[in-house]
Amino acid sequence: MRMRIAIAxxxxxxxxxPVQPAAQQTPAAPLVIRGVTLIDGTGRGNAVNATVxxxxxxxxxxxxxxxxxxxxxxxxxxRGKFLIPGLIDVHIHLAGGGNRTNVQPITPQQELSGxxxxxxxxxxxxxxxxxxxxxxxxxxxxRDKARANAIISPRIFATGGTVTSPGGHxxxxxxxxxxxxxxxxxxxxxxxxxxxxIGQDEHGWGTRPLITQLADDLLEKIIRYYHSKGVRxxxxxxxxxxxxxxxxxxxxxxxxxxxxxxxSASYVNMMRVKRVPTASTLTIGESYSRLADHPEYLDQPLxxxxxxxxxxxxxxxxxxARMKNDSWALWMKVMTPVAQNNLKRLNDxxxxxxxxxxxxxxxxxxxxxxxxxVGGGITPADAIVICTRxxxxxxxxxxxxxxIESGKxxxxxxxxxxxxxxxxxxxxxxxxxxxxxxxxxxRLDVVANRKLPAAAKR
Ligand SMILES: [Zn+2]
Numbered sequence: 001m002r003m004r005i006a007i008a009x010x011x012x013x014x015x016x017x018p019v020q021p022a023a024q025q026t027p028a029a030p031l032v033i034r035g036v037t038l039i040d041g042t043g044r045g046n047a048v049n050a051t052v053x054x055x056x057x058x059x060x061x062x063x064x065x066x067x068x069x070x071x072x073x074x075x076x077x078x079r080g081k082f083l084i085p086g087l088i089d090v091h092i093h094l095a096g097g098g099n100r101t102n103v104q105p106i107t108p109q110q111e112l113s114g115x116x117x118x119x120x121x122x123x124x125x126x127x128x129x130x131x132x133x134x135x136x137x138x139x140x141x142x143r144d145k146a147r148a149n150a151i152i153s154p155r156i157f158a159t160g161g162t163v164t165s166p167g168g169h170x171x172x173x174x175x176x177x178x179x180x181x182x183x184x185x186x187x188x189x190x191x192x193x194x195x196x197x198i199g200q201d202e203h204g205w206g207t208r209p210l211i212t213q214l215a216d217d218l219l220e221k222i223i224r225y226y227h228s229k230g231v232r233x234x235x236x237x238x239x240x241x242x243x244x245x246x247x248x249x250x251x252x253x254x255x256x257x258x259x260x261x262x263x264s265a266s267y268v269n270m271m272r273v274k275r276v277p278t279a280s281t282l283t284i285g286e287s288y289s290r291l292a293d294h295p296e297y298l299d300q301p302l303x304x305x306x307x308x309x310x311x312x313x314x315x316x317x318x319x320x321a322r323m324k325n326d327s328w329a330l331w332m333k334v335m336t337p338v339a340q341n342n343l344k345r346l347n348d349x350x351x352x353x354x355x356x357x358x359x360x361x362x363x364x365x366x367x368x369x370x371x372x373x374v375g376g377g378i379t380p381a382d383a384i385v386i387c388t389r390x391x392x393x394x395x396x397x398x399x400x401x402x403x404i405e406s407g408k409x410x411x412x413x414x415x416x417x418x419x420x421x422x423x424x425x426x427x428x429x430x431x432x433x434x435x436x437x438x439x440x441x442x443r444l445d446v447v448a449n450r451k452l453p454a455a456a457k458r
Contacts, residue, residue, distance in 0.1 A: 031053075
């Protein structure tokens, strides 16, 4: 009995520890951004001559009136500048991960690849990512290091491996028999996933062969099981039927929009009511034909600054040529405008539904996602909301992230031009702040900084 109490006390101590060790950071001086045009991520419209006060990791005051400036604060002159919340990508697959079944500790080379990819996000103003499928031992190790402030990184949420039917989309957690296969889900849960990603796709559409998928009743049991452990869910779907079945099986979010067809009026109406967060993931599908048709996009500063010259060269030549004849690239070229329109129609009926996701592994891709959202008819102002507040809502973190409001974690990006006028202005980054700390972009391990001679680095 005494033993049991001891265990209970121990368990209480373990569970009562704060989940986010960000509080362990060395306290920086309070930060005050004054005179800035505030684009707070709520969709409220730009507020001119605003002041934002950051103390510790949090935003403590926001307003256009007179605010109390804390003693010893570092003042940033925001006049002529624009402040948005840190961008969030809710669907990435971080580079560097190996086979998803590999449970070995990560190698130094893997860690280097992962950290370099993570730095491209911070460089581009992305302060939070959700990895929607990777080698668990890889992504969880990086996530834990990021939380312990052992690496400079955007905040990471991750699923590790994904759950699907044997032969289905993703893996390596294959579920077929219930309740026996709960043991497989327990293996996944042992990695402490922030969300579970389920793969549900028949393929057999576009240029891909048919595969198996989970029966709807099994899907519901899986989602219920994760919910009983307090874990949120997202699901890979590509058609409207699977999206609807997943929603009624209780899924929390969709990892992709419907991309196999234009959505029906009844689907739009259902989403008007259910408002299920839907990751936009336009960039992945469009990337192939873009590379085939417009490889010169890789000369843009954000790509040039964050990708190895040799990789850019290979993409512009060999890969571009290969994509010209790739059937999937052609298929996605046809379907991307359909997906863009589906997302616009969802955004028209619920401004909090669409959430920014790229299905890629770099910060530059998030800016492409913004461009494609706007290219599909969504306003730049709404695109910012999609990549900030709505993405936080997708992650179930709206109480902590996604908008510039008092009490939230201070993830901020200072821009030199207005992104609500031209979404390309979201690339004109002057400063990135995460957890109340300014990130020194010149110290990030990205190509632009590696090119500098050592003496030029601060
Ligand atoms: Zn994905």
